[in-house]
Amino acid sequence: MLRFWKERFKTGIVTENPEIDKELEEIKKNLKDKVKKLFAGSLAIRMVDSGSCNACEAECNALSNPYYDLERLGIHFVASPRHADILLVSGVMTANMYHHVWDAYNQVPSPKWVITLGDCAKDLGVFEKTYAIKGVDLPVDYHIPGCPPTPKDIMQGLIEFLKKIEINKEK
């Protein structure tokens, strides 16, 4: 264990590493401020894969690695749709997932928002319609493009989404 503490001391906190790019720092600050203002500092996301290749999920998982550390900004991926503000949907929505995704959607308490993640959740991306694919037909509030969107793209997308609801709120 001693070895680990030594290594840890040597490494320092990677999120506070001055080498890290300025752009990411800016995104984080922005995101944290918006979450604080619009969601009292705590935004809960339930991610649902409706038929993806899994790269979109891998990038969402990457959001909690020490570089991005999304939890520190007040954004949590939660285990149940009932704890969520946002339903984040990836994948082409297969026929076999169709009713389950809608179930999850219905379980999210209002007010709720749907964000689609990745090209194939929008217009199937490179895939084509088959009998086994339905395509996402939820009431979508915002789309984060990319195949897959990088962790940075996802964070930037969340900022844009928050800006959008901020404007709507002020109206």
Added chain:
Amino acid sequence: MRLIARFAQENENNFEIIDVFDIEIKKTKIDKNNPVTSTLTNKYPAAIWMERKIRDEFGINFEGCVDTRPLVKHERFPKNIYPMRKNFQKIDIEFGEFEPYEYEEVKGEGVFYVPVGPIHAGIIEPGHFQFSQAGEDMLHLEVRHFYKYRSIEKMCENKKPLEIKKIIERISGNESIAYQIAFFNILAKSAGIELNESFKNKSAILLEMERIIHHLTDLGFIPNDAGFAPALAFMSRLSEDARRTLAKVTGHRFGFGAINEEMKYDFSEIFKFINYLEEKINFFENWIIDIPSLWDRFDTTGGLSHEKAQRYGVVGVAARSSGVAIDTRNNQWYKNRGFEIQVRQKGEVSDRFLLRIAEIKNSIQIIRNCKTDSNEKIEFKEFNDGEFHSFVESSIGELFMYIKLKDGVIDRFYVRDPSHINWQAFHTAIYKDIIADFPLINKSFDLSYAGNDL
């Protein structure tokens, strides 16, 4: 004989069942008006899903197969259609009546069921696990999948070979490079050319990078599921570094589109990265070995016996951890580059964990021995009709791909992801454990849903 795949295709005058074994390929013609043949499931339990899938998609029946439940057609999927037949061209289906699925269950006093999924608690692909429990003890598990069934096979039909490249890249995000290489092997066979050394070396480097990233991710998640979060912090950072390196070289964090006729990449970032990785992985090993509470959870958990692994024809990390020494890289070309097959014996969580560490170290050696200085280009002039197949060792295990070209377009596309076999043996690894061990066992196998469901 090991069963690798069993699948069907439709010819003009008959259906054909193709059985791929490690030493031969057998074909059986079947009458279209009376589509019946005999089962392989008595001898090969992993043929069960393959036969159920064929029944669902082609309407071919298997005499003697005890399991006749639908597989890819879920509760509301119309039952009377056979979508992989050539005359089925509809792209929209109407949902049918809800027909409950009959789960395998163990009956007895005090036995209860725990259904999990298809939507799981974390950020993870959808699938369903049905546990029969007596208290905390798992008595039985039925794994039910195909929630992500997109019918990639039908999607690829009637297209020219290169038109499906982008789809191939996105069948399974964890194995994208392996899929691309399998596809290129087939293209080369059909074009009657030999892939050049430059292609082989470069694609081998990218494949090992993909394996490294996949293993690193698991090496973080497995301890995390045993309550040891620092390992996840450590490893998720390394896998992020690896992904960024891959992106610097190929322009994509997952290497989508990275395998090409010409690969003019500057690999220096990768060579730099593996030196750094080597130091980190040695540190990690020394550190993790010192944490007894972790090994308390890893040892004696999730044992997949050697016999079961063989009986099911398990492949990849899961096979090698159970003493079954199969790896499609086990050939002279790879050996010349420092490949050494990694094998462990007991097939427990600890074995799969340690095997991943050993494989990362070996991948580092392989990458070091691949030459990247030449830039020969592959030239595909035309693709000849015929049946072609290919094997690649993905990060999960042996991947088998088959393409039949007819009149210049794809007549049949089939893939057997390593997960398709391993998922079927997976339930045999849980019997001695309690349900709280399940996430650990699941993570240590880390199988693909997308590749399996196809």
